[in-house]
Amino acid sequence: MGGKVLTMMHSYLSARPAWAEVNLDHIAHNVRQFRQQIGPMTQIMAVVKADGYGHGAAKVAETALQSGASSLAVAFVEEAIDLRLSGLDAPILLLGYTDPAQFPILAHYKLTPTIFGLDAANEFSALAVEHDIVLPHHLKVDTGMGRIGLLPDEAVEVAARIIRLPGLLIEGIFTHLAAAEESDETYTKEQLLLFNRIIEACGEKGINFPLVHAANSAAAINHPFARYNLIRLGLAMYGCYPAQDLQGKGLELLPALTFKSKVILVKKVPVGSAISYGCTFRTEKETLIATIPVGYADGYSRLLSNKGFVLIRGRRAPVVGTVCMDQLMIDVSEIPGVRLNDEVVLYGKQGEERVKIEEAADQIGTINYELLCALDKRVPRYYFQEGKLSSVQDFIKDRIVILDR
Numbered sequence: 001m002g003g004k005v006l007t008m009m010h011s012y013l014s015a016r017p018a019w020a021e022v023n024l025d026h027i028a029h030n031v032r033q034f035r036q037q038i039g040p041m042t043q044i045m046a047v048v049k050a051d052g053y054g055h056g057a058a059k060v061a062e063t064a065l066q067s068g069a070s071s072l073a074v075a076f077v078e079e080a081i082d083l084r085l086s087g088l089d090a091p092i093l094l095l096g097y098t099d100p101a102q103f104p105i106l107a108h109y110k111l112t113p114t115i116f117g118l119d120a121a122n123e124f125s126a127l128a129v130e131h132d133i134v135l136p137h138h139l140k141v142d143t144g145m146g147r148i149g150l151l152p153d154e155a156v157e158v159a160a161r162i163i164r165l166p167g168l169l170i171e172g173i174f175t176h177l178a179a180a181e182e183s184d185e186t187y188t189k190e191q192l193l194l195f196n197r198i199i200e201a202c203g204e205k206g207i208n209f210p211l212v213h214a215a216n217s218a219a220a221i222n223h224p225f226a227r228y229n230l231i232r233l234g235l236a237m238y239g240c241y242p243a244q245d246l247q248g249k250g251l252e253l254l255p256a257l258t259f260k261s262k263v264i265l266v267k268k269v270p271v272g273s274a275i276s277y278g279c280t281f282r283t284e285k286e287t288l289i290a291t292i293p294v295g296y297a298d299g300y301s302r303l304l305s306n307k308g309f310v311l312i313r314g315r316r317a318p319v320v321g322t323v324c325m326d327q328l329m330i331d332v333s334e335i336p337g338v339r340l341n342d343e344v345v346l347y348g349k350q351g352e353e354r355v356k357i358e359e360a361a362d363q364i365g366t367i368n369y370e371l372l373c374a375l376d377k378r379v380p381r382y383y384f385q386e387g388k389l390s391s392v393q394d395f396i397k398d399r400i401v402i403l404d405r
């Protein structure tokens with residue numbers, strides 16, 4: 001009896017009527033598209049920081065590695081540990097800053113830091129010698145992003161000093177492009193010219209790098225000369241384009257994520273009714289309002305209040321009133337037959353209609369990257385493979401301790 005109650009409780013809890021579907025076949029397809037286009041001499045590093053741009057890092061990483069990627073990248077140590085704890089043993093590059101104090105973690109989990117300063121290199125070297133290990137790392141040069149990296153006029157000198165430090169092994173050198181998605185190639189070409197000069201000057205000093213990389217998704221699509229022998233593939237792997245005019249450049253990317261919910265209430269309200277906080281929307285006629293249990297705490301931006309559209313019964317319905325923390329309202333007056341439990345698509349396709357995440361991003365002055373990363377962990381991720389549900393990642397359900405009585 002207790003077991004039955006608990007099973008019911010479990011299935012009830014896992015059925016939050018707000019979820020994201022992640023199509024892993026689409027991730028695999030997108031990686032394979034690049035695999036074919038870039039040729040066998042160039043590796044793919046799957047960028048799965050920010051929990052795989054909101055898709056779930058471990059599942060995406062696993063799929064990417066099975067589809068032609070050979071390594072992974074995240075921003076910092078904790079994200080990498082999460083991947084190791086999920087059983088992934090591929091090389092992981094930490095793209096951002098790593099404090100040398102985290103050395104024992106790097107050594108234990110076999111993580112590759114990015115180094116962009118002599119002081120940190122000296123500290124890493126001393127620790128590596130003390131622990132009697134060799135620490136592989138990548139050098140980062142700042143050719144015009146203005147973020148992290150050695151400046152061009154110090155890069156060669158610092159690389160020459162780092163290569164002499166015991167306990168360190170330079171496995172790669174990289175830079176990051178600031179404007180690779182723009183149709184004007186001037187800035188990207190300037191950055192790459194600087195990058196090439198640094199690599200050549202290093203070569204003249206006998207410093208060679210097994211891996212050389214500069215390309216993010218936009219550059220991998222737009223600038224074949226930026227691919228060197230590795231591309232760092234983020235957004236495009238998830239099936240989104242960094243800029244809309246990058247579509248149709250020989251790749252057909254398939255978006256992997258659909259954000260869904262269900263109608264939890266439909267009601268007819270009279271003319272002049274206020275909807276949601278601040279009464280920012282008032283009905284101009286008798287209106288059919290549906291309530292959807294998704295809010296800004298789930299990652300559906302409050303800036304989409306009175307702006308966004310969702311899909312229901314294959315048609316577009318406007319978001320009316322202010323998006324709340326856990327709920328939002330839509331006007332379904334023009335859509336016949338809307339009922340309790342009808343499926344709603346917040347981003348993605350339903351029937352012939354689509355609400356692209358780019359559309360929502362444009363409406364509120366941001367980019368697809370930000371909306372994907374904003375998807376909160378309280379939205380369960382349902383993974384699909386070969387058309388079937390293959391697994392579920394549910395932050396809440398996964399942490400529930402069920403006491404059998």
Ligand SMILES: Cc1ncc(COP(=O)(O)O)c(C=O)c1O
Nearest residue numbers: 047095176216217232233234235
């Ligand atoms: C250093 C670095 N490389 C690669 C990427 C992947 O970029 P994208 O998602 O545009 O492919 C990022 C993402 O921000 C990054 O910071």
